[in-house]
Amino acid sequence: MKFATRAIHIGYQSADHNRAVMPPLYQTSAFAYDHIGESMPYVYARSGNPTRSALEDCLASLEEARHGLAFASGMAAIDAVLRACLKPGDEVIAVADLYGGAYRLMTRLLAPAGIKVSFADLRDPAQLEAAITPATRLLWLESPTNPLLGMADIPALSRIAHSHGVKVAVDNTFATPYLQRPLTLGADIVVHSATKYLAGHSDVLLGLVAVSDDKLYHDIRFVQNSAGAVPGPQDCFLTLRxxxxxxxxxxxxxxxxxxxxxxxxGQERIAEVFYPGLPGHPGHALARTQMKRFGGIISIRLKDDSREAASRFAKRLRLFVLAESLGGVESLINHSYTMSHGSMPAENKAALGILEGGLRLSIGIEDIDDLLADLAQALQD
Known part of the structure; x- marks a missing residue:
C-alpha cells in the first residue's frame, strides 16, 4: 500500500467503531470495567484512548515503524525520549544548530539534572567519532536543521553511533515521513512536532514519536503514561484528519x-538563501539521497543584516504572517534570532550563523504568483 493510501486508511477499522467512516472522537476520561481485575485495552485516558491509538498506529505506518506514541506537544515528545534514554551521568550529543526549544530543554533542564549535553557540528560525520565518549548514550539529530536547513548524513552518523552502542534520534518535523523516513536510514527514534506539517492547519498542539525497537517503545511508553503529557482526543482527531x-x-x-x-x-537585497533544493546548498547532494523532495522551509539573510531591516521586511508582507510556528497551509515568517531561538545565548547564535538579519519562511500552499508578488513588494524601497 502506497504512502498516500496508508495516510488515509491505516490505523482505523470502521467495523470496530459502529461502521463510522471517520475515526470517532472518544471524549471520555475513563472506560468501564465489567469486573474487578479485568484486563482491558483502555481503562483511563492518560494511558490510552481509541482516537489516540488510531493516530499512533497511522504515524507508525507512515514512518515504517512498529510503534507510535502521541504527546501533548512536540516538546513533550522530545522530553519523553530524552528521559527514557538518559539517566544522570549519561551524555547526549546533539547537532549544534538545533531548534532553540530543544536546546533550552537540554541545557536548562537535563544538564542541571546531571546529564551531560554536548553539541557538535556534524556536517562531517567524522566529527561524531571524535565527540563520542564512554558516557554517550544518545545522538540527537535534525535533518534539515532549524533554521539554517543543514543536512545530517543519517546513515553514516547512525553507523558510527551504533558502533559505540549509542542510540540515534532524529527530529523529522521539517521533512515529514512523506519526504524522509529516518528509521529506514538507520535511526532508532523519530520525533515530530505534529503541530506543524502533520496536522497542517495551525490549530493543533501535538507531538509524535515512532520506534521499531520494542524495549525503546516500552521505555518511552512508560514515560508517556507516568508523566501524562498526552494529547486530548480532539487534537488527535484533528491531526488524523x-x-x-x-x-x-x-x-x-x-x-x-x-x-x-x-x-x-536573484534579489539584490538578499545576501543568502538557505534551501537544500538549491544546487549551491552544501547539503544538496546529500538531501537528494535522503529526501524525496526538499521541503517547504526556506531561510534567508538580508544584506542589511540588522533586526530593524528584518522587522521592516516582515511588516511589509501581506500574505506571510509573522508567527512562531511553521508547516501550516498558510505562509509564515519567523525571526529566528528572537523567536524560535530566542532562548539560545547570543554567542551561540553568532557562531552558528543565526543572525539578526535572518528570517525563516514557511512556504504555504497559496498560489505561487501571489506569494512571489508579496515578497517582491516587501523588498521594494
Whole structure:
C-alpha cells in the first residue's frame, strides 16, 4: 500500500467503531470495567484512548515503524525520549544548530539534572567519532536543521553511533515521513512536532514519536503514561484528519518553496538563501539521497543584516504572517534570532550563523504568483 493510501486508511477499522467512516472522537476520561481485575485495552485516558491509538498506529505506518506514541506537544515528545534514554551521568550529543526549544530543554533542564549535553557540528560525520565518549548514550539529530536547513548524513552518523552502542534520534518535523523516513536510514527514534506539517492547519498542539525497537517503545511508553503529557482526543482527531492530505499538501509546499527559493536567489537585497533544493546548498547532494523532495522551509539573510531591516521586511508582507510556528497551509515568517531561538545565548547564535538579519519562511500552499508578488513588494524601497 502506497504512502498516500496508508495516510488515509491505516490505523482505523470502521467495523470496530459502529461502521463510522471517520475515526470517532472518544471524549471520555475513563472506560468501564465489567469486573474487578479485568484486563482491558483502555481503562483511563492518560494511558490510552481509541482516537489516540488510531493516530499512533497511522504515524507508525507512515514512518515504517512498529510503534507510535502521541504527546501533548512536540516538546513533550522530545522530553519523553530524552528521559527514557538518559539517566544522570549519561551524555547526549546533539547537532549544534538545533531548534532553540530543544536546546533550552537540554541545557536548562537535563544538564542541571546531571546529564551531560554536548553539541557538535556534524556536517562531517567524522566529527561524531571524535565527540563520542564512554558516557554517550544518545545522538540527537535534525535533518534539515532549524533554521539554517543543514543536512545530517543519517546513515553514516547512525553507523558510527551504533558502533559505540549509542542510540540515534532524529527530529523529522521539517521533512515529514512523506519526504524522509529516518528509521529506514538507520535511526532508532523519530520525533515530530505534529503541530506543524502533520496536522497542517495551525490549530493543533501535538507531538509524535515512532520506534521499531520494542524495549525503546516500552521505555518511552512508560514515560508517556507516568508523566501524562498526552494529547486530548480532539487534537488527535484533528491531526488524523490533517494527515489524510499530507501527501497532497507536501507536494504543493515543495512546489512553491522551490520556486520561491530560486526567485529569492536573484534579489539584490538578499545576501543568502538557505534551501537544500538549491544546487549551491552544501547539503544538496546529500538531501537528494535522503529526501524525496526538499521541503517547504526556506531561510534567508538580508544584506542589511540588522533586526530593524528584518522587522521592516516582515511588516511589509501581506500574505506571510509573522508567527512562531511553521508547516501550516498558510505562509509564515519567523525571526529566528528572537523567536524560535530566542532562548539560545547570543554567542551561540553568532557562531552558528543565526543572525539578526535572518528570517525563516514557511512556504504555504497559496498560489505561487501571489506569494512571489508579496515578497517582491516587501523588498521594494
Amino acid at each position: 490533517g494527515i489524510k492530505t499530507l501527501a497532497l499538501r507536501m507536494e504543493r509546499h515543495c512546489d512553491n518553496a522551490e520556486r520561491v527559493a530560486e526567485w529569492l536567489c
